[in-house]
Amino acid sequence: xNLIEIYIQEVTRRLPEKNxxxxxxxxxxxxxxxxxxxxxxxxxxxxxxxxxxxxxxASGYRDRPMYLIGxxxxxxxxxxxxxxxxxxxxxxxxxxxxxxxxGYGGEEAVxxxxxxxxxxxxxxxxxxxxxxxxxxxxxxxxxxxxxxGKNEQPLTASLKKWTPDDLKNIPYIPKxxxxxxxxxxxxxxxxxxxxxxYFYASHLVGVYEGGKDGLIFVTPTFxxxxxxxxxxxxxxxxxxxxxxxxxxxxxxxxxxxxxxSHAVLQIIQTIVFIVIVINPNLLNKDFITYMMDLFSITxxxxxxxxxxxxxxxxxxxxxINVVDGFRKARIR
Numbered sequence: 001x002n003l004i005e006i007y008i009q010e011v012t013r014r015l016p017e018k019n020x021x022x023x024x025x026x027x028x029x030x031x032x033x034x035x036x037x038x039x040x041x042x043x044x045x046x047x048x049x050x051x052x053x054x055x056x057x058a059s060g061y062r063d064r065p066m067y068l069i070g071x072x073x074x075x076x077x078x079x080x081x082x083x084x085x086x087x088x089x090x091x092x093x094x095x096x097x098x099x100x101x102x103g104y105g106g107e108e109a110v111x112x113x114x115x116x117x118x119x120x121x122x123x124x125x126x127x128x129x130x131x132x133x134x135x136x137x138x139x140x141x142x143x144x145x146x147x148x149g150k151n152e153q154p155l156t157a158s159l160k161k162w163t164p165d166d167l168k169n170i171p172y173i174p175k176x177x178x179x180x181x182x183x184x185x186x187x188x189x190x191x192x193x194x195x196x197x198y199f200y201a202s203h204l205v206g207v208y209e210g211g212k213d214g215l216i217f218v219t220p221t222f223x224x225x226x227x228x229x230x231x232x233x234x235x236x237x238x239x240x241x242x243x244x245x246x247x248x249x250x251x252x253x254x255x256x257x258x259x260x261s262h263a264v265l266q267i268i269q270t271i272v273f274i275v276i277v278i279n280p281n282l283l284n285k286d287f288i289t290y291m292m293d294l295f296s297i298t299x300x301x302x303x304x305x306x307x308x309x310x311x312x313x314x315x316x317x318x319x320i321n322v323v324d325g326f327r328k329a330r331i332r
Contacts, residue, residue: 010054254328
């Protein structure tokens with residue numbers, strides 16, 4: 001067994017056809033120079049071990065890397081992947097929910113709606129994830145093969161060579177002050193959910209009873225016409241929430257300005273919530289009648305209970321969120 005010829009074969013077969021002969025001659029000459037005059041198989045193995053794996057050696061002769069994304073671009077690639085995937089997933093889910101409820105007629109039970117959205121949502125996230133991963137990988141693999149600076153240091157997120165001065169532009173963020181991407185995109189999802197229920201309350205929020213075919217929608221809780229009277233301010237709140245979530249994503253930590261913006265949004269939401277729930281025509285009459293019979297109470301008692309309880313819970317929740325925002329902003 002001629003180990004030298006087999007080694008050269010394993011190296012050259014991984015190279016372009018036009019370069020194989022020249023590299024084989026060069027490699028054979030190198031190996032012979034490294035061997036003693038009266039060499040044995042043990043000496044050959046020692047030399048080949050020193051040269052390393054044929055795969056690794058072949059990669060040194062190639063004009064392009066043997067990997068899709070190398071260390072020069074890998075950190076930038078992973079950073080963009082982590083940033084783009086959640087954004088794309090949230091946008092796809094919001095669009096899916098909007099598309100579904102635009103054509104929703106109210107005939108289907110809410111449990112079926114939730115299950116269908118859950119299943120389609122998982123598949124939509126997988127589909128979007130595959131698309132983002134595929135196209136981002138294609139872009140960076142092309143960059144990897146067209147970049148002339150393959151032997152340089154890995155690039156930073158700004159696609160520049162790293163220097164110690166880059167550390168000056170990176171703020172130190174304590175763990176308890178940091179805003180995770182999960183918190184940001186969870187907030188966006190919550191905005192999409194409550195906005196959907198607000199504009200389609202007459203189809204989704206109400207009394208359900210069990211039937212042979214599952215839950216049956218008996219009567220809506222709210223008068224949709226009354227809710228839609230406040231749509232301009234509600235749309236403004238939605239835009240404010242989205243803008244604040246994006247601001248959190250960019251900053252990555254709680255600041256005094258962010259805490260103030262968060263507090264303003266919470267206070268506005270509380271005021272709007274109180275104005276809406278104290279509207280005497282907000283609750284559907286059939287819903288009030290149903291609940292009166294169920295709990296054996298008067299209409300005024302039920303309204304006082306549900307309105308007062310709702311306002312109390314909302315105010316307490318707002319106070320906790322506002323205080324928590326300022327507490328995080330003060331952490332150093």
